[in-house]
Amino acid sequence: MKYVDEYRNSREADLFANAIRQSTTQSWTLMEICGGQTHSIAKYSLQDLLPKEISLLHGPGCPVCVTPISLIDKAVHIAAQPDVIFCSFGDMLRVPGSREDLLTVKSKGGDLRIVYSPMDALKIAQDNPQKEVVFFAIGFETTAPANAMAIYKAKLDDIKNISFLVSQVIVPPAIRTILDSPENRVQGFLAAGHVCTVMGYREYEPISKDYRIPIVVTGFEPLDILQGIYLCVKQLEEGRAEVENQYSRSVLKEGNLSAQKIIQEVFQIVPRQWRGIGEIAQSGLGLREAYARFDAENKFSCEIHSQERSSECISGLILQGIKKPNECQAFGKSCTPEFPLGATMVSTEGACAAYYRYQSVQS
Amino acid sequence: MRTGQVSFGGILKEVNLAYVPEAKVDNYVIVHVGFAISVLNEEEAHRVFDTLNQLNALDNPDGDLP
Numbered sequence: 457m458k459y460v461d462e463y464r465n466s467r468e469a470d471l472f473a474n475a476i477r478q479s480t481t482q483s484w485t486l487m488e489i490c491g492g493q494t495h496s497i498a499k500y501s502l503q504d505l506l507p508k509e510i511s512l513l514h515g516p517g518c519p520v521c522v523t524p525i526s527l528i529d530k531a532v533h534i535a536a537q538p539d540v541i542f543c544s545f546g547d548m549l550r551v552p553g554s555r556e557d558l559l560t561v562k563s564k565g566g567d568l569r570i571v572y573s574p575m576d577a578l579k580i581a582q583d584n585p586q587k588e589v590v591f592f593a594i595g596f597e598t599t600a601p602a603n604a605m606a607i608y609k610a611k612l613d614d615i616k617n618i619s620f621l622v623s624q625v626i627v628p629p630a631i632r633t634i635l636d637s638p639e640n641r642v643q644g645f646l647a648a649g650h651v652c653t654v655m656g657y658r659e660y661e662p663i664s665k666d667y668r669i670p671i672v673v674t675g676f677e678p679l680d681i682l683q684g685i686y687l688c689v690k691q692l693e694e695g696r697a698e699v700e701n702q703y704s705r706s707v708l709k710e711g712n713l714s715a716q717k718i719i720q721e722v723f724q725i726v727p728r729q730w731r732g733i734g735e736i737a738q739s740g741l742g743l744r745e746a747y748a749r750f751d752a753e754n755k756f757s758c759e760i761h762s763q764e765r766s767s768e769c770i771s772g773l774i775l776q777g778i779k780k781p782n783e784c785q786a787f788g789k790s791c792t793p794e795f796p797l798g799a800t801m802v803s804t805e806g807a808c809a810a811y812y813r814y815q816s817v818q819s
Numbered sequence: 820m821r822t823g824q825v826s827f828g829g830i831l832k833e834v835n836l837a838y839v840p841e842a843k844v845d846n847y848v849i850v851h852v853g854f855a856i857s858v859l860n861e862e863e864a865h866r867v868f869d870t871l872n873q874l875n876a877l878d879n880p881d882g883d884l885p
Contacts, residue, residue, distance in 0.1 A: 459847050459859050468871050475874045545852070573853025575835065595852075601838055602852040609820075653849060653857045683867055705864040706849050706857045715838040715856060 459705070463677030464500075472682035473505040476689055483509040484692050485641045486685060487634070487777050489627060490648035491518030491805025492676050498810035500678045510689065513641065513777035514810075516630050516733065517648050519595045520547050520803035521775060523623045524729035526762040527594075528553040531621055534590050534756045535561045535568050541584060543577040544592040546570040550802045554762045574606035574620075581610075581618035590752045593620040598650040600624055600741060601715035604722040607743065607750050619752035624741035625728050627651050628659045633736050635667045639778050644688040646674040646681065649703035654719075656711025660699045668697040675703040722747055731799060732772025766791075771798030774807050781811040788812060825850055 488494060494514040497503060503512055516522055532553050535542035542558070549559040549570070562568040567587075571577055577591035593603040603624065610618050627648060634640055647660060652673045660671045670691035674684030684702045691698060701707055719741070728740025743751050768786040773779040781787050781800070791797040793809055800806035825834040825848060832850075836842050839855045848855040 459864055463867070468868075471871055471874055573835070575853055598851050598856070601856060602835075602854045605835070605837060605854065650849065650851060650856065679867055679871075683870060702867075704866060705859050705861075712838055712856055714840065718837075 460677065463675070463679040465679070469500075469502075469505060469678050469682055472679065472686055476510065476682070476686050477507045479686065479689050479693055480507050480509050481693060483511075484643050484689060485511045485513060486644045486646060486688055487513040487515045487642040488646040488674070488681070488684075489515040489517040489631070490651065490676070491521070491803065491807070491810075492650070493646060493648065493674065493681055494518075494807050495805055495810045496676050496678060496681055498814040501814070502678060502681055505682070506685065510685065512685075514774065514780070514807040515634070515645075515777060516730065516775040517596060517627065517651070518775075518800065518803050518805040518807070519599065519625070520545075520551060521771065521799040521806050522625060522730040522733070523548070523551065523594050523799070524731045524762075525553060525764060526729065526760065527621060527623045528557070529555075529760045529762045530753065530756075530758060531558060531592055532556050532561055533758050533760060534621065534752060535566045536564070537588070537756070539586075539588055541567045541569060541580055541587050541589045542592070543569050543571045543580060543589060545594070547803045548592055548594065550796060551799050552765060552796065552802075554760075554765065574603050575609070578606055578609060578613075578615060578618060581615050585617060587617060588755070589618045590756075591618065591620050592623075594623045596624075596648070596651050597626055597655045597719075598648075598653070600719045600723065601654055601712070604718045607722045607747055608718055610750055611747060619750050619755045620743070621752040622741070622743060623728070624723065625730065625739055626725075626741065628663060629736050629739035630730065630733075631660075631663055631671075633733065633739075634776060635663075635669065637776065637778075639776075642669075642777055644670040644692055645672070646684045646688065647671050647699075649673060649675040649680070649707060652701075652703070652707045652711065654712050654715050656709050657699050657701060657707065658709060664697050664699050670697050671699045673699070673701045673703050673707050675706070730775070732775045766797040769798035771800040771806075771808065774800050781808040784808070823855075825855070
């Protein structure tokens with residue numbers, strides 16, 4: 457067992473597709489939360505295997521996509537400072553800010569480094585004591601343990617020349633926001649397997665109960681997603697609304713407790729802006745007072761007036777599951793991965809980029 | 820902090836094991852931005868195939884998985 461190829465067998469996928477077809481007696485609309493799942497759905501054309509009654513909406517779980525434009529602008533401002541080494545995950549570089557993206561700063565001579573892990577930024581700081589190193593700490597709960605550890609270690613080792621531009625968000629408040637919207641069409645959720653690997657799924661039980669909605673914690677391979685859909689549809693057809701765990705090979709109900717401990721040590725719950733959605737109360741993680749000196753927003757104070765550039769871009773509606781990428785006038789015309797108008801076209805986890813790359817889903 | 824070599828389809832990378840104290844040599848782990856966040860549970864990993872076998876038995880009472 458290698459835990460990858462086994463979950464990509466097309467004949468077994470057909471068996472699930474049949475079971476979904478046989479269970480479905482009416483129309484249902486489901487949303488997969490995570491951009492990784494959206495990518496798989498597009499890559500393996502999973503929507504084509506489903507009966508026409510089942511529609512999939514793509515959720516807000518793309519960390520690059522939801523990072524607010526104000527923080528992109530701050531990142532651009534900080535990265536352009538002469539004594540700064542700005543470190544980031546690679547897919548943040550092309551995300552459009554109000555005027556520029558990070559790649560433009562790099563092309564103008566800014567010292568911008570793509571790192572694989574936040575721990576790499578710590579090493580860069582130790583190797584360059586004369587420079588200020590800033591790490592763009594974005595992400596959902598999946599990335600929080602790594603970002604928290606880097607910040608924890610910076611304090612422990614008293615590294616003075618590093619700070620973190622934090623844009624950490626969490627999933628459950630976003631689910632409530634989607635369900636509270638008068639435009640909501642979602643009747644069941646596939647929750648994000650790796651977010652729940654870290655946090656567990658206790659938090660989802662009150663949501664499922666309050667809104668009477670099935671939530672199935674789901675993995676990322678085609679068979680995982682099809683089984684997640686199958687379990688969700690069965691609940692809907694049987695009138696049940698529970699939290700189920702499809703991704704039990706990785707997810708425990710309580711999650712990863714040692715990761716949660718460091719997250720709680722470093723971060724506290726704060727309100728956060730989500731690009732395209734707006735502010736969601738209690739939906740983010742910010743540095744606790746004890747770690748405030750590692751906050752890049754304190755270290756590099758700046759007043760920036762941020763403004764979205766394109767009026768054509770509907771990425772906000774896409775992130776909320778109200779529209780699909782191919783319903784956007786700019787999709788594939790004035791907006792492509794080479795010249796993205798919105799973040800959902802930049803990140804590999806963005807719904808627009810996934811649709812563009814795997815054209816067949818556009819039908 | 821404990822680290823370990825993880826093979827990503829043959830490419831070895833150093834991965835932080837702080838969050839998987841139970842990880843042993845030859846385990847499969849889920850890695851995100853340089854940190855292992857879980858050790859895959861082999862027994863649970865077979866559950867999807869158990870479901871498939873049940874579905875198949877309903878569809879073809881005499882047949883194996885197609």
